[in-house]
Amino acid sequence: MRANESIPNFDIKVREYTNYALKSIKNVCKSFGPRPVGGEAEKKAQEYMLGDLQKFCDEATRQEYKCSDKAFMSWVPIGATLLILNVVLFTLGVHAIALALSVITLFLVLAEFIFYKPVLDVFFPKKTSGNVYGVRKAAGETKKRIILSGHTDSAFEWTYTYKGGRPVVVLIIVTAVVAILLGIGANIFGMVNSDGAFGSIVWTAEAGVAAKILAVIMYITVPVLVVAFKFSNYNLPVMGANDDLSGVFVSCAAMKFLSDNDIRFENTEVAVLCAGGEEAGLRGSKAFAKANADMLNDGVETVFVSFDTICELDFAKIYEKDMTGMVKNDRRVAELLQTAAKNVGLEVPIGTIELGSTDAAAMSQAGVPASAFTAMDPTPARYYHTRLDDVSALCPQAIDAGVKVALETVFLYDEKGI
Numbered sequence: 559m560r561a562n563e564s565i566p567n568f569d570i571k572v573r574e575y576t577n578y579a580l581k582s583i584k585n586v587c588k589s590f591g592p593r594p595v596g597g598e599a600e601k602k603a604q605e606y607m608l609g610d611l612q613k614f615c616d617e618a619t620r621q622e623y624k625c626s627d628k629a630f631m632s633w634v635p636i637g638a639t640l641l642i643l644n645v646v647l648f649t650l651g652v653h654a655i656a657l658a659l660s661v662i663t664l665f666l667v668l669a670e671f672i673f674y675k676p677v678l679d680v681f682f683p684k685k686t687s688g689n690v691y692g693v694r695k696a697a698g699e700t701k702k703r704i705i706l707s708g709h710t711d712s713a714f715e716w717t718y719t720y721k722g723g724r725p726v727v728v729l730i731i732v733t734a735v736v737a738i739l740l741g742i743g744a745n746i747f748g749m750v751n752s753d754g755a756f757g758s759i760v761w762t763a764e765a766g767v768a769a770k771i772l773a774v775i776m777y778i779t780v781p782v783l784v785v786a787f788k789f790s791n792y793n794l795p796v797m798g799a800n801d802d803l804s805g806v807f808v809s810c811a812a813m814k815f816l817s818d819n820d821i822r823f824e825n826t827e828v829a830v831l832c833a834g835g836e837e838a839g840l841r842g843s844k845a846f847a848k849a850n851a852d853m854l855n856d857g858v859e860t861v862f863v864s865f866d867t868i869c870e871l872d873f874a875k876i877y878e879k880d881m882t883g884m885v886k887n888d889r890r891v892a893e894l895l896q897t898a899a900k901n902v903g904l905e906v907p908i909g910t911i912e913l914g915s916t917d918a919a920a921m922s923q924a925g926v927p928a929s930a931f932t933a934m935d936p937t938p939a940r941y942y943h944t945r946l947d948d949v950s951a952l953c954p955q956a957i958d959a960g961v962k963v964a965l966e967t968v969f970l971y972d973e974k975g976i
Contacts (some may be wrong), residue, residue, distance in 0.1 A: 559973065561965040565819050567790040572965070575815050576958040579807035583799055584949050592795035594626045595711040595835040596685025598881070604710050605692050607832045610810055611692030614817040615830070618692035622837060623834075623845035626682035630839035631667040631714070631790045633678060638786040644741040645776045651757040653748040654736075660741030660786070672882055674839050674915060684955065687711070687834035689846045694828045701825040702969045706812055706964055707843070707917055708805025709836035712798025713943040715791040720944035721743060724937045730789065733782040740779070744772040760958055797948040799943065800934070803908070804952070805865035806832050808960040815965060823867070826972040827858070833917050843917035847924035854926055861891050861976060862928035864918040867942075868960035869953050871904065874933040879910035879917035887918050888927035890976035895931050898966035904959060912936050929974060931963060 562568040586593075586603050593600035604620055611618035619695045640659040647656035658797045669675040692712070718726040748757050750768060758764035809830045809853060814822075835842035847854065853862055876899070878892045879885070899906040911930075918930035933956050934942065941947040 559969060561962070561969040564821060564969065566767045572815070572958065572961055574963050575811040577953060578814060579804070579811040579957050579961060580952060580954060582807045582810070583803040583952065587797050587799055587805055589951050592797055593710060593712045594714060594795040594836040595625060596858045597627070600711050600775070600834060604688050604832060604834065607710065607806065607810065608613040611813065611830060614810070614813045615692035616692070616695045618690065619689050620650045620688045621685055621846065621849055622688045623741050623842070623849070624686055625835050625841035625845070627838055628687050628754055628792060629676065629678040629682040630670060632682070633670040634789045635787045636678070637663040637666055637802055640782040641734070641737045641741060642780060644745075645780060648741070648744055648748065648776060649760045649773055649825045651748065651759050653745040653757055657742060657745035657749070660738055660745065664738050664742070670839065672832050672884055674881060674919070676839060676841070689834055689844060690832035691846070692813060692824065692830045692841045694813060695789065696825050696827050697822045698824045700858055702971065702975055703827040703829065703833050703858050703862065704968055705829045705862045706809035706968070707811060707831040707833055707862065707864065708807070708809050709802045709842065709917060710806060711837050711842070712796050713801070713837040715794040715796050715945060716943040717788050717791050719938060719940070719942055720946070723940055730782060730786050731955060733779050734786065737776070737779040737783060740772065740776060740864045742821060744776065747772065747964050766823040796946065799866040799949050799952055800869040800947050801943070802836065804868040804957060807866045808868055808957060808964050811961045812964040812968060815961070823972045828968055836917055840915060840917055840920040843920035844914065847921060847926070853926055854924065859975060860926055861888070861894070861971060862918060862921040862926050862966050863891065863895060863964070864916045864928070864930035865960060865964065866916045866930055866932045868932070868956050870933050870939065871956050871959055872900070873935045874904060874906045874931070876906055876908045877911050877916060877918060877930040877932070878908045880922065880930065881911070881915040882913055885915070885919040885922050886930045887922050888976070891927050891929035894970055894976055895929055895963070895967055898970050899963050901966050901970075902959065902962040902964070907929070931960070933960070
C-alpha cells in the first residue's frame with residue numbers, strides 16, 4: 559500500500575502535517591532561538607521535540623552525550639595560523655619546521671573536514687548535548703526498522719557565505735589548498751636545493767631565484783589566510799530554520815501522521831531521531847550509533863534516512879556518496895527514497911554531496927544502511943549557515959513535499975524493504 563492510499567483525501571490531509579511542521583519550526587525559532595550544540599537553547603528545543611514525540615510514539619527518550627561546540631570548524635583559524643607561520647619560516651630558511659606545519663595543516667583538514675574525525679576535540683572544553691529518539695512499535699514481531707532523522711542544532715554563521723557568497727568562499731578554500739600544497743612543495747624544494755633542513759634566508763643570494771619566486775607566491779596567499787580567521791563567527795549562531803528544523807519536523811510530522819491516523823505496521827518499527835551536534839561534525843549521530851549499537855545490530859533490518867534542509871525543490875538530491883564523497887551510503891536506501899519521491903511527483907537524482915556531510919554518513923560508517931534527502935542550492939544558498947536562515951526563508955511547498963516523501967518512504971519500506 560502506498561502512503562496516499564492509507565487514508566481518504568491524502569493530499570489535503572497532509573497539509574495539516576505540513577502546517578504542524580511549519581508551526582513547530584516557527585515556535586522553536588521564536589521560543590528558543592539559535593541552537594549551538596550543547597547550549598541551553600538546543601536543550602530546550604530538544605525537550606520541546608521530546609514532548610511532541612511522547613504524544614506520537616510508544617517510547618521517546620533524550621540521550622545525552624558530550625562534545626565540543628567549536629572544535630570541528632577550528633581547523634580553519636588553526637590551519638591559517640600554521641600556514642602563515644610556514645611562510646615566515648620558509649622566508650627564514652627553516653624548512654624542516656615549516657614543512658611540518660604544512661603537513662599538520664593538511665592532516666587537520668583531512669581529519670576534521672573530509673573524514674570528520676574529532677582530532678581537535680581534546681583541546682576544547684566539552685558541553686552536554688543530546689539526541690531525542692522516538693519509536694512507534696510494530697503491531698507484531700519486529701522484522702524491520704526505519705529511522706527518520708533531522709538535526710536539532712544550528713551552525714555558527716559562516717561570515718563569507720553571508721557577505722560574499724560562493725565566490726568568496728571558493729576563493730578562501732582554493733587559497734588554503736594552494737597554500738598547503740605550496741608549503742609542502744616549497745619546503746621540500748628548499749631542503750633539497752639548499753643546505754638541508756635549515757637553509758638560507760630566502761632574500762639572500764644563496765637562496766636562488768626559484769626560492770624567491772615561491773616566497774612571493776606564498777606572500778600573496780597571506781591576506782586571504784588572515785581573512786580566513788573570521789570564517790566562522792562564534793558570536794553569531796544562526797537560527798537554522800531550514801538547516802535543519804525542516805528535517806526535524808518533516809520527520810516528526812510523518813510520525814504524527816501515523817499516530818493520528820492509527821496506522822501501525824505489522825512488522826515494521828518506525829522511529830524518529832532528532833540528532834544534536836550535526837554542525838559540530840556529526841557528533842550527535844555518531845554518539846547515537848555508539849550508544850545504541852546493540853539495538854542497531856539486534857538482527858532487525860534497519861535503515862536510516864536523513865532529511866536535511868528541505869527548502870528548494872529544484873535542487874532536491876539524494877545522497878549515495880556522503881561526507882564530500884568519502885563515505886558511501888547505501889544504494890538501496892537511496893533508490894527507496896528516489897522511488898518514494900517519484901511516487902509523490904518528484905524526479906530527484908541520486909548523487910554525491912559536493913562539500914560537507916549529513917548524519918546519514920555517520921550511520922553508514924556505523925554499518926547501518928543509510929541515505930539522505932536534501933533540497934538546497936549547493937552553491938551554497940545565501941541562507942546556508944547565515945542569519946538569513948530564519949522563518950522567512952521557509953518554503954511550505956518544499957516542507958509539504960518532504961512530509962510526503964518521508965511517509966511514502968516509510969510505506970514503501972514496510973511493503974518491500976530494501
